[in-house]
Amino acid sequence: MALLRKKDDGFVGDTVALEGVGLRYDDGPEILADVSLAIPQRSFHFLTGPSGAGKTSLLSLMYLAKRPTRGGLKIFGEDVTHAPRSRLAAIRRRLGVVFQDFRLLDHMSAFDNVALPLRIAGIAETVVQRNVSELLNWVGLEQFKDAHPIVLSGGQKQRVAIARAVVSRPKLILADEPTGNVDDTIAMRLMQLFVELHKLGASVIIATHNEPLVARFPFPRLHLDDGAVSILPPLAATPASQIAFGL
């Protein structure tokens, strides 16, 4: 697929690096305690753990919606723990986020939702039209491009959300339960999209409860429990290049 090809804006070191990170909401308990973790460039991880373990919280640190209450966090080699707010937009433009609750903009069509990151980055409209159309075709929503999110089903919304997350060819893709609302066939198709982007050089982290899905891919698992992260080996042995997506 011909997604937007950017000049390789290289950085040294890991895509994401956490160093003794702690996170708490207000005066609550620490959701994450002393987490040290490195997400290398061009890696693919699942993020697992019981509900309420802090998967969404961990991802929200990475997409800069929160700052760690302690410890250090680097994204693309840049220390974001204390980085001034004005630096954050540039970093956010290099990552794509799929929210567990989609967070589509209801006053815009599916097309405009997907186009948003490109337009905000000031990409030429002809390029926007081409890339967004292609991507909507890919996720099987070409006939819904003018539909507003309210009239879309959960699974359709999810696909729009994924398209929006990946449209600008981000170097880091953070997906929170991106296949929670679709059937197996579509889930596999969406996973293929993430795998393709991973092969093209993106680091991907997918938070999911879907064990069978995780078991089909040879990717390591970040397991969150009790505020701590452990890295577990892949459940599948098949190399990524040989996965049958069943298409």
Add this chain to the structure above:
Amino acid sequence: MFGIRSDLPLKRDTASRFVLWLVMVLVFMASLAVTVNSYIGVLLNDWNRSVTGTLTVQIPLVDGDEKATAAVVAKVIDVLKRHPAVAKAEAVPRAKVTELLKPWLGDNDVIADLPLPALIDVELQADGADAVAAVTASIKTAAPQAVIDDHRIWLSRVMGLAKGFGIVALTIMVLVTSALGLTIVFATRASLAEFAQVIDVLHVVGAKDSYIARQFARRALAQGMLGGLAGLALYAPALALVAWLASRVDPEILPKATLPPTHWLILAGLPLAAGFLAMLTAHVTVRRALSAKV
């Protein structure tokens, strides 16, 4: 500022109609204040020009005898004409004195029978306290009973009144400006709260604070200018009505005044000023609110 895209559904904002209406009212009030202030200024200038460098000498009736009075008048005029500081001195004809009193007393026989003092209009070569004092002294020598009015007290009181109007107008402007600013601050904060989730999404997909602030600023600019134009649209018939009512008043009491071009320029500038102020206020409000985020 123009030609940027808008990702926020600001048009559906609940507060925006209220803002438009309020800007209209404020600009209407501001325009009235500007006009009243200008009108008073013009009147004053006219009066000022007509009375500076002039004196009015009043010779009371000598024992109710008009002839004796006329003799005193002639004597005073003679003295004045020979005085180096005086440009012109002439008796005001009785007909003109009654004419001056007509608007107040009405056009009837009462005036004709009134024992009126004689008046002498004096024009000085140059305006100045020294000239006034010198001329006053020579008149007093010639006719100790003469009452001399150099209009200064009258003028200073009228000036005081004009200054009062000026201060009131300025106060209205300050109040209008702060009311406009506060309206925009609160309306913008309400919008920010209403669209908090949309703004979060815009941030996540890479929008800068300035990008978001510009959308609010552009909307505020439009509201300020539109509301301002509506305010002027309300002002125009109000002015026309007042002008018509004023035209029916005797010009001796309410002189005709032509408002200067600067007055109309200021009026035309009000919607622009309202738009600009609203734009700046919205921009600063959004930037400040967003800077408190992560």
